[in-house]
Amino acid sequence: PRFDEKGIIINPATLVGNLRHNGIDYLDNHLAFERGYALLEDYGFSFDLHCAPKQLLSAAKLCSKYPNIPVVINHLGRPMQLLGENNSQMMPDDQKLNEWRTGMKAMAELPHAHVKISSLGWAIPNWTASARRIDMVKKLCQETVELFGPERCMIGTNWWRDAAQSDSGSLGNNGPSTEEYLEYMLDFFGGLTIEEQHMLF
Numbered sequence: 001p002r003f004d005e006k007g008i009i010i011n012p013a014t015l016v017g018n019l020r021h022n023g024i025d026y027l028d029n030h031l032a033f034e035r036g037y038a039l040l041e042d043y044g045f046s047f048d049l050h051c052a053p054k055q056l057l058s059a060a061k062l063c064s065k066y067p068n069i070p071v072v073i074n075h076l077g078r079p080m081q082l083l084g085e086n087n088s089q090m091m092p093d094d095q096k097l098n099e100w101r102t103g104m105k106a107m108a109e110l111p112h113a114h115v116k117i118s119s120l121g122w123a124i125p126n127w128t129a130s131a132r133r134i135d136m137v138k139k140l141c142q143e144t145v146e147l148f149g150p151e152r153c154m155i156g157t158n159w160w161r162d163a164a165q166s167d168s169g170s171l172g173n174n175g176p177s178t179e180e181y182l183e184y185m186l187d188f189f190g191g192l193t194i195e196e197q198h199m200l201f
Contacts, residue, residue, distance in 0.1 A: 025055065025058070027051060027055050027058040027059045027062055028055070028058045029058075034062060034065075037062065037066065037069070038066060038069075040066075040069045041066060041068045041069050045069070046069065046070040046071065046072060047063075047069055047070070047071050047072070048072050048074055049063075049071055049072065049073045049074060050074040050075075050078070051078065052078060052080070053077055053078060053079055053080075053096070053099045053100040053103050053104075054099055054103070055103075056073075056077060056100075056102075056103020056104060056106060056107055057102065057103050057106050059071075059103075059107065060103070060106035060107050060109070060110060060113075063107070063110055063112070063113060064110055067110070067111070067112050068112070069112065070112050070113075070114065071107075071110065071112060071113045071114065072113075072114045072115070072116060072154075073104075073107060073113065073114065073115045073116065074116055074118070074119075075116060075118050075119035075120075075122055075158065076115065076116070076117055076118070076119070076120065076122075076123060076140060076141070076144055077100055077103060077104050077107070077115070077144070078119075078122060078123075079096060079097070079100040079122070079123045079140070080096070080122055080123065080171075081096075081122075081123075081124075081125065081171065082096055082097060082123050082124055082136070083124055083133070083136075086125075087124065087125065087126065087133070092136060101143075104144065104147055105147060108147040108148050111152075113148070113152065114148070114152045114153065114154065115144055115148050115152065115153045115154070116153075116154055116156040116158075117141055117144060117145075117153055117154065117155050117156065117185070117200070118155070118156035118157060118158040119158045119166070119167060119168065119169070120137050120140070120141070120167060120168075121164070121167035121168025121169075121171060121172045121175050122167075122168050122169055122171060123137065123140060124136055124137055125168045125171040125172030126168070126172040126173065126174055126175070127167075127172075128174070128175065128176050128180070128184075129174070134184070138184075138187075138188045141185075141188050141189075142188060142189070145189065145192075145200070150189075150192060150196040150197075150199040150200050151196075151199050153199070153200055154200060154201075155182070155185050155200050155201050157178045157181055157182070159178050162175075163175035163176060163177055167181075185200070185201075
């Protein structure tokens with residue numbers, strides 16, 4: 001919002017469309033969406049990419065046409081339930097992981113693409129409940145930073161309601177507090193230099 005000199009709102013937040021999805025894949029050769037996307041450059045806006053891993057290749061194709069529009073990939077590229085429903089599998093689903101990796105590698109090739117490391121419980125709900133799950137999430141986070149470099153990654157808490165909702169949407173029933181989450185991040189990226197850690201945080 002914009003404020004006058006007395007701190008009174010004179011203009012509410014910019015009315016920019018933020019529809020996430022309605023059954024249409026806007027990233028796959030949707031000409032009207034692309035026309036709107038192209039206009040972001042005229043206003044100096046960035047684009048928050050909130051999509052499923054299977055859409056990342058289409059997103060990379062679209063975003064590659066507009067190198068002056070910064071793109072921020074939400075929530076680690078949103079790999080979902082890598083251990084199956086209710087974490088029923090011992091090992092991550094290779095098909096899901098490969099789909100995510102392929103898309104993230106395509107996005108990482110774009111120098112104007114960045115990633116938020118957040119909402120990790122979407123990938124593995126209730127990940128803080130066991131050392132094995134924590135290690136899997138740690139590897140996902142580290143792989144992402146290796147792909148994009150710390151200068152194009154950022155730590156985000158996604159805190160909007162409570163620990164479980166912020167971490168996993170509706171997939172898990174518990175999650176770390178913001179303080180616990182940041183402690184995990186410091187541990188996950190303790191091998192980076194101080195300068196690289198500052199880039200992330």
